[in-house]
Amino acid sequence: MLINMKKIISLLMLLGLATHLVHAQFVYDYLKAGNDYFVKADYASAAAYYEKYLGNDKHGATGGAEYDPYKPQLPNVKKDKAATSKEKAQWQLAESYRMLHYPSKAADAYKKLLEANTAQFPLAMFHLAEQLRALGKYEEASTAFTAFISVYANHDAYKTTAEREIRNLQFIQQELSKPGLQYFTVQPATDVLTSPGANYAPVWVDSTTLLFTSTRPQDSTAAAHHTNKLYQVQFANGNAAAITAPAIAQSKAFEQGVATVSANGTTMYFTRWNATGTRNAALYMASKQGGKWSDPVALPADINQPGFSAQQPFITRDGHYLLFSSNKPGGEGGYDIWYAPVDETGKTGTPVNAGSLINTADDEQAPFYYAASGTLVFASNGRVGMGGFDLFSTTGEIGHFAAPENMGYPVNSVKDDIYLTARGNSEDLLQEVWLSSDRAAACCLELFRISRKLPAPERPAPPVQEPVVVAAPVPDTAETKTLDNVYYAYDKAELLDGSEVSLNKLIDMLNQNQNMVIQISGHTDGKGSEAYNLRLSLARAQKCVDYIVSKGIDASRITAKGYGATMPVAPNTNADGSDNPEGRKLNRRTTFTILKR
Structure with missing residues (x-):
């Protein structure tokens, strides 16, 4: 009997050790899986596994979040051997949520990191301040930015940005209390234009057809939540009908979206990037033939420069210029607005950088040119604004623009606002616009319609004296x-x-x-x-x-x-x-x- 008890005790000890080893293996696998997904820029999956590894959430915590759909690039994270595995996992968890545009989760993750370690990750305070601003916690954000500036020793873009962010917070207060806001109506998209994941980059194909990009699920598989594809919807009496996919090849090997269509409806330019591996984006063109789009063809190498990204195209209504955003050499830094001439066959010429009046050392993206008022609209995170990406506008012709101005609230919000489009010929651009913003979401971009209806101003009587140098005055009875x-x-x-x-x-x-x-x-x-x-x-x-x-x-x-x-x-x-x-x-x-x- 004693021998049997010894055997039982030994067996239980072995089972306990095995269970411990299996648990350790699972923990290690969670960390490895999180790191693997993080390197691939699949931040939703990375965050889920980091949460499991850190013991925060056994079921994942991304809430349906998607990775950043309009900036396909990896975060600039330096490896630091001094940091422990848990500290590094906490940092990359916070970074994953930041890249997912999920400020509440990101802020919590940065706070936990700062409680444990500040020396190894000096940018944690900077990014925490960004998330607090996005959450509308302006006083806390200002305190965090000020704290970052006081301890950050480098005089680089992060310190410059932190100083600008403090000015941003002052600008936000001014915009939220400015007169005239009662003339605006802000409406989030509803029904078929909403879904889990991101819905963004609207563009009018004609007066009733809206083309946009979405990461909406195609089926019940998890992988389906990570695919950017093009969709279109018809409007009837102001209401959106069923969503359909345009008749264009959308290979599983690529993600694609952010499209533009020529005024005659026969040429489409759009962005593509690899579904796995490097996420450098490139611009493609397709032609409509017999109601269907031809196989996409990549634009020339002077636009799609190897090793860099070209994205977010816009073709002007006269068809003479293709505008786009790229981080290729020759710009002001980060992503810049570029434009290339287009001939009658759709062939693009040598691209030209829009210059330092438009571009900054940070990112300028998503150009849109409204011909009725000669207005260029683009998004930037390198100027004083309400935070994140703000929309800016300037007037002029392609290549000759005035200094840009922030479009203000409610076009902009304290989160990211990008991809504006308008239809019609009203000289008032803001009579009706559609744009993408994550202002009302825990994460991810959504579609919004913003309209402005101004009261008719009092019209003073015309001058009594008629101009004599132009034309004779018309008869009194005219x-x-x-x-x-x-x-x-x-x-x-x-x-x-x-x-x-x-x-x-x-x-x-x-x-x-x-x-x-x-x-x-x-x-x-x-x-x-x-x-x-x-x-x-x-x-x-x-x-x-x-x-x-x-x-x-x-x-x-x-x-x-x-x-x-x-x-x-x-x-x-x-x-x-x-x-x-x-x-x-x-x-x-x-x-x-x-x-x-």
């Missing part, structure tokens, strides 16, 4: 009316799509009144020289006349006049001398005057 929705390309006498609707109504009126004689008048705002504005306003009025005559109206019944900025209907500047963009918008108009009935 009837002058503004042509609604007639728009021109920025700084040009080129009619934009949609202007023909108003002009066609005028043609119908002339056909119904065969003796009627009219004058088309062009007016500009107060920017530019007098001579320039007179020439531009006359050229735009003549463009309308040419269109009407081309539809069969006798040229003797219609004339063009240019009044430049001499007949404003609203102030071009405010009482304090500052610019009044809404007033200038009202002054840029086309009118018609009935000279004879």
